[in-house]
Amino acid sequence: MLDVEQVRKDFPMLSVSMHDHPLIYLDNGATTLKPQSVIQAICEYLSSYSANAHRGDYDLSHRVDETFENVRQKVANFIHAPKKENIVFTYGASDSLNLVAYGYGLTHLQEDDEIILSFQEHASNTLPWFDVSRQKGCRIQYVTLDQDGQITLEHIKETINEHTKIIAISHISNVLGYLNPIKEICQYAHQKGIIVVVDGAQSVPHMPVDVEELDCDFLAFSAHKMCGPTGVGILYGKLNLLEETSPTRLGGGSNSRYYKDGQVTLKKVPAKFEAGTPNIEGVIGLGSAIDYLTQLSMKEIHEYELSLRRYAVDQLLQLDNVIVYNPDAQGPIAFNIKGVFSQDAASLFNTYGIAIRAGHHCAKLLDNYLETNTTCRASLYFYNTREEIDQFIEICKKGDDFLDAFFG
Amino acid sequence: MRSLDNPMILREIILDHYEYPRNRGLTDDKDYIKINMNSETCIDDIDIQVKIEDGVIKDFRFDGEACAISTASTSILSELIKGKTLEEAKYIIEQYNNMIYEREYDEEILEEAIAFKNTSKQANRIKCATLGWNGLSQIIDEQKVGEPHD
The missing domain is CATH 3.40.640.10 (Type I PLP-dependent aspartate aminotransferase-like (Major domain))
Structure with missing residues (x-):
């Protein structure tokens, strides 16, 4: 079993703050954090x-x-x-x-x-x-x-x-x-x-x-x-x-x-x-x-990420104000908070120290298919934890208050 | 506290212009000058149309896919500059940029646009709060080049 708490000690970036909150980095599809050994x-x-x-x-x-x-x-x-x-x-x-x-x-x-x-x-x-x-x-x-x-x-x-x-x-x-x-x-x-x-x-x-x-x-x-x-x-x-x-x-x-x-x-x-x-x-x-x-073993990394993703998606699906576009996939979670433009949502997450990405994700041909122009994307890696997902879910619930982020 | 400093009021202004944007929707009228503002760093993508007659902004229209901050700031801009001369509009834009970039600015003239005075504290939203304003600024600058000098 992957010992996540132990693994997290290897990453100096995981002790960094963003917007006065401990960083929760969920933009691993864009780039990943580096362990001290690297x-x-x-x-x-x-x-x-x-x-x-x-x-x-x-x-x-x-x-x-x-x-x-x-x-x-x-x-x-x-x-x-x-x-x-x-x-x-x-x-x-x-x-x-x-x-x-x-x-x-x-x-x-x-x-x-x-x-x-x-x-x-x-x-x-x-x-x-x-x-x-x-x-x-x-x-x-x-x-x-x-x-x-x-x-x-x-x-x-x-x-x-x-x-x-x-x-x-x-x-x-x-x-x-x-x-x-x-x-x-x-x-x-x-x-x-x-x-x-x-x-x-x-x-x-x-x-x-x-x-x-x-x-x-x-x-x-x-x-x-x-x-x-x-x-x-x-x-x-x-x-x-x-x-x-x-x-x-x-x-x-x-x-x-x-x-x-x-x-x-x-x-x-x-x-x-x-x-x-x-x-x-x-x-x-x-x-x-x-x-x-x-x-760490790629097999264990994969299994851990799949279970963490499942944990996140199951909670997202219970929220009435969130749409998940790919609940049963394995990679990034594509979602939107209903009635909130993805960029505004990303800004709200930022206010709580959570890094997610908003946009077309360099796949601009997909828009017609998804029937939405832009999405939020949360992409996980093996150093993310269930506690981080819980905090991410709490912010999803606050979706309607997205303008608070602007005055935060 | 002055109402201008009450974040709840500023928030209401932005929300109102986001939910009910003024002057949204484009026209086929050929007399309008059109510009597309496609932010390179985020996903906002808006079209702006301006009708200028005798150096006066007769109409301002916009539409597109944009976040709350750029939609509301462009909506407020549209109301502020309608009926203004190009010189007046330039002055308003200049004051707005001064506010965004934390320089001295003329608060009176910005009216509802002061709702964006906190933008400098949210650096990642500066591009949103200035997208429409930069578009109008570009249109005005191009006018100058095209106009014969007296």
Whole structure:
């Protein structure tokens, strides 16, 4: 069992106040807090072995190289990737998805090809595909959602036709929070020669993920949503596909030779994608975050979060003044206080030290589906407690007094 | 306590303008200058239409998706500046911004808009309380550029 009280001591941010109240941080879908061990790992690099990676011929640089590459192996183990070469370091999940769209999509898609997206997708799994399809004369198709907003394999099958080349879909949506049937989708798509790109930004931090079992072709996620620092992302790709993917940035570290006539020999995967000095302290922080999560056990984190979410939703459903849009999902809780614009609600929560998010959540296509333009989003992590949920529920009850927040 | 300092009264003003916004609803009249104010940092998204004749604001309309603070502040603005010259409107906007950013301001001229005098204590709502006001300000500034000088 996860010992939450013990875990909370690891997070300095959990002793911070906001608006004169102890912080209750329920915006983990946006970013997560960092344990002391991650902060220390970064400080240690900055204060005792700062040097560049892949460059120097001296002890310090060698240590950086080893630590850096060791994190690649940790990431591979964490998501059960066959080799560390399957792991490309980027600057965030958005950057990873852009790399797939421009490095693979742009070089493989032809006129009349189709890309399947869903209305649940985050802007970073939508806008790059819009642009690539515009450039190549492709079409975007949207998979229909069922009445709860879920994606089923049947809906995917209906949307696939002989033009379909890529399906780009989230593992867990950042608004509706449903776990999509990626394994089944991949199995079906692969029979048709379709590539499946998975946005794992909201799944990898919260549950055990096994890329070999899912059999997805690409998986993108961010370090900062899993207790790591901002500015580091991960792209997992199958080796043959990464080899076919073109780098979208060129420069030092990604080439082995080049000549004045313009001839360039690129390094092998994944180095060919990682031109320029990487975010070394960020990657080191990510390694430490993976150690931390692994030691707690992703399975236990997942179970704890599911029970905490259930606890929160059950109480929300008892409130007459609250609408919950996704009671049976696993990820963020999407809700509104009736008659209160989401931004006003978020402001009210702020007054009580509770951080939640209001808005479209970077998924602006979903509005038509939900029949509401904006929602509040409470997203939990393993360091949140039932006591925090209780306080959150108390504020939901105060919804009508949202203007008090303005005068508070 | 002066009624101007009573938060309950200020709260009522805001609530009244939020629940019953004045001058809400857009027109197809081509004589109106239109601007969309889409806040980059939050979700408020309002359209503003202004009819200006001979340097006087004849009408102000707005609509969109917005929180209580931006809806009410824009509604109050619409009442304050109707019938005012561009110069007068500019002065009112300037006083309002002075209040929002905690500078000296002319309380009299702001009338109900003083309901927003606490905004500076809620820094995350400044963008809401100024969205409509910034929109009108932009329209007025564009007028100046377009107008021939005497």
